[in-house]
Amino acid sequence: MTDKRPTLSLKPKAKPASDRRGAGAAGRKPAQAAERAQPRAQGQGQGSQGQGERAPAQPAAASGYQLKHHVVRAPREEPRLRASHEVKVAPQRDYKPDLKSDSLALALLGAASAVARVQGGMALPQALSIVFGAYDVTPQTRGAIQDIAYRTMRQLGRSETLLGLMTSKAPEPPMLGALLCAALSLLDPPEGTPAPYEAFTVVDQAVTGAAAHPDFAHAKAMVNAVLRRFLRERESLVEEALRTPLARWNYPQWWIDTARAAYPRDWEAVLAAGNAHPPLTLRVNRRRQEVAAYLQSLQDAGLDAEQVGPYAVRLAQAINVSQIPGFAEGVVSVQDAGAQLAAPLLDLQDGMRVLDACAAPGGKSGHILETANVELTAVDTDALRLGRVGDNLGRLGLAAQLVTADAGATDWWDGRQYDRILADVPCTASGIVRRHPDIRWLRRKSDTSQLATLSAKILDNLWQMLLPNGKLLFVTCSLWPQESEAQAAAFAARHDAVRLDAPGQLLPVGGAGQDHDGLFYALFQKKAA
Numbered sequence: 284m285t286d287k288r289p290t291l292s293l294k295p296k297a298k299p300a301s302d303r304r305g306a307g308a309a310g311r312k313p314a315q316a317a318e319r320a321q322p323r324a325q326g327q328g329q330g331s332q333g334q335g336e337r338a339p340a341q342p343a344a345a346s347g348y349q350l351k352h353h354v355v356r357a358p359r360e361e362p363r364l365r366a367s368h369e370v371k372v373a374p375q376r377d378y379k380p381d382l383k384s385d386s387l388a389l390a391l392l393g394a395a396s397a398v399a400r401v402q403g404g405m406a407l408p409q410a411l412s413i414v415f416g417a418y419d420v421t422p423q424t425r426g427a428i429q430d431i432a433y434r435t436m437r438q439l440g441r442s443e444t445l446l447g448l449m450t451s452k453a454p455e456p457p458m459l460g461a462l463l464c465a466a467l468s469l470l471d472p473p474e475g476t477p478a479p480y481e482a483f484t485v486v487d488q489a490v491t492g493a494a495a496h497p498d499f500a501h502a503k504a505m506v507n508a509v510l511r512r513f514l515r516e517r518e519s520l521v522e523e524a525l526r527t528p529l530a531r532w533n534y535p536q537w538w539i540d541t542a543r544a545a546y547p548r549d550w551e552a553v554l555a556a557g558n559a560h561p562p563l564t565l566r567v568n569r570r571r572q573e574v575a576a577y578l579q580s581l582q583d584a585g586l587d588a589e590q591v592g593p594y595a596v597r598l599a600q601a602i603n604v605s606q607i608p609g610f611a612e613g614v615v616s617v618q619d620a621g622a623q624l625a626a627p628l629l630d631l632q633d634g635m636r637v638l639d640a641c642a643a644p645g646g647k648s649g650h651i652l653e654t655a656n657v658e659l660t661a662v663d664t665d666a667l668r669l670g671r672v673g674d675n676l677g678r679l680g681l682a683a684q685l686v687t688a689d690a691g692a693t694d695w696w697d698g699r700q701y702d703r704i705l706a707d708v709p710c711t712a713s714g715i716v717r718r719h720p721d722i723r724w725l726r727r728k729s730d731t732s733q734l735a736t737l738s739a740k741i742l743d744n745l746w747q748m749l750l751p752n753g754k755l756l757f758v759t760c761s762l763w764p765q766e767s768e769a770q771a772a773a774f775a776a777r778h779d780a781v782r783l784d785a786p787g788q789l790l791p792v793g794g795a796g797q798d799h800d801g802l803f804y805a806l807f808q809k810k811a812a
Contacts, residue, residue, distance in 0.1 A: 374399070374456040377417040380495035384421050387484065388492035393418050393428035395462035395492075398435050402457055407436060407721035430479075434468040435461070436720035437533060437558050442467040444530035448520055449509050459499040459506075462489060466510055471521065473558070486510045533558055537728040538713070545764055549792055553762065553801070556791040557716040557723070562798055563601040566618040566646075567594045568653050568679060577614065584608050593627070595620045597798070613679040618646045619715075621789050621799030625705060628756055628785060628806055631655035635702040638662065639683075640690040640745055645672030647705060647758075652681040657703075659683035662690050691741040700750040708738035710761035714791060714801025735766050742774050749809050754783070757805040762790070767803035780807040 377396075382389040393414045400410035411432060415425055435442065442464035446454070454460035466489040472478050489510060494503040513520060524530040528539050532554050542550040565588075567577045574590055581588045586608070587599035597620070604610050604617060625647045631637065633656040639648045642661035652659055663669040666687045673685055688695035690706075711730050716722050742757060749755050757774065759766050767788055775782050785806040789799060 374458055375496075375498055377413070378496060378498070379418055380492070382492070382495050385424055386491075387427070387480065387488040388495065389418070389420070390424055390427035390431055391462060391465050391489055392492045392496060393420065393424070394431035394435060394465045395458050397428070397432045398439075398461035398465060399456075399458040401436065401721045401724060402461065404725065406725065407432060407719065431465050431469065433720060434472075435465045436724065438468045438471070438473070439464060439724060440529040440533040440535075441471070441524060441531075444524040444527055445471070445513065445520055446509070448523060449512055454499075454502070454505075456498050458496075459493070459502055462493060462499075463506060463509055465489075466506075467513065470510065470513060471517070482514055486514070534723050538723055538726075541728070541731075541763060545762065546790065549790055552792040553790055558720075559717055560601070561619075561717045561800075563598045564591065564618065564620045564623075564799075565596045565598070565607065565615040566623055566650060566653075567596060567615050568613060569594055570653055570680075571612075571614045572609070577609065580608050591798070592620050592623055595623050611678070616646060616649055616675065616679065618650065619718075619800045619802075621802045622646060623650065624786060624802075624804060625707070625756060625758055626650040626654045628804060629654075629703045629705060630754060631657055631703060633657065636660075636699065637703045637705070638701045638745070638748065639705045639707075640741065641707050641709065642672050643668030645675040647707060648672055648683060649675055649679050649681060651705070652676070652683065653679070660686060660701075662686045662688050662695070664689050691737070691744050693744065693747075696748060700748055700753070702750055702753050704745050704749050704753070704755040705758065706742055706745050706755060707758040707760075708741050710734050710738065710759040710766045711763060712760050713762040714760040714789075714803075717791065718800070731761075731763050731765050735770055738766065738770060739774065742770075743777065746778050746780075746809070751809050751811040753809050755780075755807045755809070756785070757803075757807065759803045760800060761803060762788075762801045764788075767805075771803075771805035774805075775807065778807075779810065781810060782806070783808055 380389065380392060382392070396417075397407060397410040397414050400413065401407050411429055414428060418424075418428075420428065443460075445467055446460065446463055454463060466485050469478065469480055469485045470482055486507065490503050490507045493506045494500050528534075528536060532539055534542075534554060534557075539550075539554065542553055546553055567574050572580075574594060574596065578588060578590065578596060581596070581598070586602070588596050589599075591597045595618075596615070598607075607615065607617075609615050610617075629637070629651065631651065631654050635655070635657045637651060637657045637659045639651060639659060639661045641663060642648050643663040643665055645661065648659060648661045651657065661669070661672050661683045663672065664687065669685050669687050672683075676683055686695050690708075711726050711734055712719060712722050713726070738759070742755075745755065757771055759770070761767055771782070774780065783806040785804040786802075787804065789802045789804070791799060791801040
């Protein structure tokens with residue numbers, strides 16, 4: 284059985300007005316008018332522009348992909364129906380091409396495989412883990428794949444818009460489109476950011492990568508043509524693309540509209556911050572070392588850093604955790620400056636029973652145990668992620684009772700109430716999109732209300748586990764009021780809870796002292812009986 288691949292055409296440049304002979308069918312060339320008069324072949328896709336039966340094969344286009352402005356059309360054949368038994372070949376995303384292990388071509392293909400998986404609904408970290416296992420790459424190439432994949436996710440709206448301006452339909456299979464978007468993210472870095480590779484290298488390696496993959500080796504000429512056209516017409520293409528919100532902001536339209544409605548003054552800064560690379564912020568373990576001493580150790584290692592919180596230190600340049608002085612020994616942990624506010628807000632005292640609900644991956648659990656000698660129970664529904672909590676606490680030399688359970692249920696609870704509860708409840712994670720740029724493409728507008736309902740159930744369940752006069756800290760990494768302030772106000776009203784001072788909504792708008800994730804904090808105290 285032969286797989287019949289659809290023709291993907293490149294859109295020609297628009298002709299000057301002086302070359303146009305008139306509007307409508309009267310102004311078209313005879314061949315163009317005849318082509319548009321033909322009925323669409325049954326079974327063709329709906330999203331193409333000018334899509335119809337493919338033109339007769341040209342000697343110079345053996346790949347099946349044609350440049351419209353390079354093709355002389357022959358008289359059109361009668362439309363042919365696709366055979367009912369024809370099926371598409373399943374994409375081979377795990378195929379390991381025969382390429383040098385340290386080549387940019389291999390890194391581009393790996394990133395494209397991960398991006399295609401995200402477009403299919405998978406989280407980027409999980410997608411990258413699969414790619415790393417399938418490709419069996421060196422640490423250097425692993426880092427390159429990850430870097431390109433994250434770049435592509437941050438610029439996906441812009442790259443897809445540019446691709447749409449240059450092609451007549453979405454490339455198939457999806458991994459081919461992802462490869463082109465990955466290459467465009469390298470050729471078209473954000474304003475003020477240097478290009479990571481020379482343009483000719485990116486084009487050459489993208490073509491090499493395409494040629495090495497069986498799913499789209501036939502499209503290598505098209506890959507070359509698209510990327511070279513972008514380089515020739517970059518200024519006009521980018522100008523046209525940026526007229527659309529998708530390309531300008533690199534978010535789905537519903538996300539842009541929601542941010543604008545929630546923060547009329549700050550929405551542009553919030554969206555821009557979500558497209559920036561996050562800083563590397565550390566939390567110094569007060570049980571192991573003072574902040575001043577740790578800053579000195581960083582300086583001795585040739586690393587610039589500054590203190591940005593009571594125990595928060597931000598590195599001027601992000602590095603791998605294996606290179607961070609004292610990380611393996613538990614002297615420091617990686618944690619956003621905004622997230623480091625949780626433990627102090629709990630007002631912890633030695634001997635307290637504390638519950639960290641929805642605890643994974645354990646950053647806040649570690650901070651709680653560094654702050655006071657408490658009896659901590661860490662709960663999470665995901666056993667694998669809960670294992671990471673144990674690993675992190677082990678590195679810090681700390682311990683807690685780890686429970687794999689649903690924080691919205693009671694079957695795991697022993698009936699003893701807690702002095703303090705940290706409820707870092709599920710949400711859309713819209714406030715940490717700069718660290719997880721795939722979130723914006725995975726979420727749907729309806730997720731907000733669904734997750735808010737789930738979080739309300741968890742909060743109501745946890746409230747019964749809190750001692751009178753005890754405190755519950757409600758935390759969410761969302762920017763949407765339905766998941767944050769509206770949730771907090773409704774919770775206080777349902778339970779007649781006393782609301783104490785807390786930061787409320789923290790926006791990720793950058794600037795001195797504000798270079799943190801988007802988080803929301805609300806602190807409640809239970810009235811004595």
